Amino acid sequence: MNGAVSALKPRHKMASNGKPLNVVPTNHNSEVLQVQDLIMSSSSSSFSSMKLRVYGGKASFMTWRLHDILHVAKHHWIPCVFAMGLLFFMGVEYTLRMVPSSSPPFDVGFVTTRSLHLLLASKPKLNTLLAGLNTVFVGMQTTYIVWTWLVEGRPRATISALFMFTCRGILGYSTQLPLPQGFLGSGADFPVGNVSFFLFFSGHVAGSVIASLDMRRMQRWEMAWTFDALNVLQSLRLLGTRGHYTIDLAVGVGAGFLFDSLAGKYEESKKSKAPTKTGTKDAFFL
Structure with a gap:
């Protein structure tokens, strides 16, 4: 106290x-x-x-004026086109009559190549010839991608292909789409021998995109444009033979760009300089 x-x-x-x-x-x-x-x-x-x-004490859209909107429409017209596409396909999606489960899928590519499908169905030898040529093109893709790693010492395209085919296998097995009606198989097509294959997504298309992107990085413009043209012809043949749905081909293009980008990021994260007798070289793995 x-x-x-x-x-x-x-x-x-x-x-x-x-x-x-x-x-x-x-x-x-x-x-x-x-x-x-x-x-x-x-x-x-x-x-x-x-x-x-x-x-500024206000929400961003409250500061917009007419000249701002006109500026966006003039200098950023691509996002504006996609915005209109969003509204258009929202209307299509919500009013479209869905395909019944008892009917085959609707495919715009099949509708477009109906004449080619009838031609190949009536001429099996032509179908086999085109399948063989397509297999040669797949061999060209594979050879170039492996060449860039083993001979030129640039593993990015090879890493991209490994990423792509692994992901394709996972997705293809996870959702096994039914074989399209009217499928025209050939023993000369890749994979050779009329064996089973995953429909989603197209490894033919994705591999060609990966090779083409690498050619552009190396400024091999003529080769890149040649591969792109052959890829378009390949896609038409795959639709005409009902070997792939349109969505398989579209996702194949996107997959080529995606996995090429991921391979580039992987390469940057793992790149190191390994001393050699002649100087330094990029190491594939750390």
């Missing part, structure tokens, strides 16, 4: 002349609260000023 009372009394310190000095007791709790209030008020004002500086 005496200690508590003495704590409330003024404390005395001795001055240099020997006289006591009165020291007014301070309330430490009130000082702490004042400091906290000061910090909170300054933080709040800083946040408010930052919010005003970033947003």
